[in-house]
Amino acid sequence: MQRLLRAPTWAIGLLAGAPFGIMIAITIKVSGDTMPAALIGGGAAGLLMGVALAFGTRTPRRDLRQALAPLPVADWKAARTAAWRGPVPTRTDIRATALDLVDLRLRNLRRARPWMTVVFGLNLAIAVLNIVVGNRFGVLLAVLWTAGLIEQWHSPRRFRRRRQLLATD
Structure with a gap:
């Protein structure tokens, strides 16, 4: 990465x-x-x-590099891992960078979430229509688009919980 x-x-x-x-x-x-x-x-x-x-991907990669800039490259993986899962790092610089990464992800989700919800919802509706018509492949697509919609609703909550965990001393 x-x-x-x-x-x-x-x-x-x-x-x-x-x-x-x-x-x-x-x-x-x-x-x-x-x-x-x-x-x-x-x-x-x-x-x-x-x-x-x-x-x-230029802007997202630039934003990630800016968020990771305070750390040496060797610690980037630790900060990225801490932003997603695992124990809270004891080093304050890694914790602060992980917190910045979570904030960046929340900002990106806030911006993209309405459009992604519309796209996933429309594709789910198309998959359901395919099921009604008799296309068995539509069942798999419906499951995948439903999973995408659930993830769109669940992601902000998960990242806010992770942010809260990283922000507490």
């Missing part, structure tokens, strides 16, 4: 886009299209995915 946070944007794009493009190319080829069509389609999809993820 430390390497990904400090990696250049082009490397993130390559790491995300290449496997995605390869999977799309294989899918296109298996579906019966020609090899040039698979290569062009996979390359285009990989390029789009890589560019989207590279530039879409």
Whole structure:
């Protein structure tokens, strides 16, 4: 994780886009299209995915680096772990950084939660319609989208409890 946070944007794009493009190319080829069509389609999809993820993760990666900046790189993992689970660290610098990470996560959730709830809710409705039509695959999708909705409602509570635990002496 430390390497990904400090990696250049082009490397993130390559790491995300290449496997995605390869999977799309294989899918296109298996579906019966020609090899040039698979290569062009996979390359285009990989390029789009890589560019989207590279530039879409710049701000979150920057925010994480800023929150972790007070600590040496060797302690980043301890702070990230403390922000999510486990015992409260005894070192005050790790505890303070973990608290900053929890606050950052809560801010990000507050901003994204309404949109994610709408997206998950609409996809759940589509999955239910697929079940009604007779598509058995819709059951799996409905379960996954329901789990996503439950996580959207549960995450802020979990992070507020973790924040409270980290803030107490």
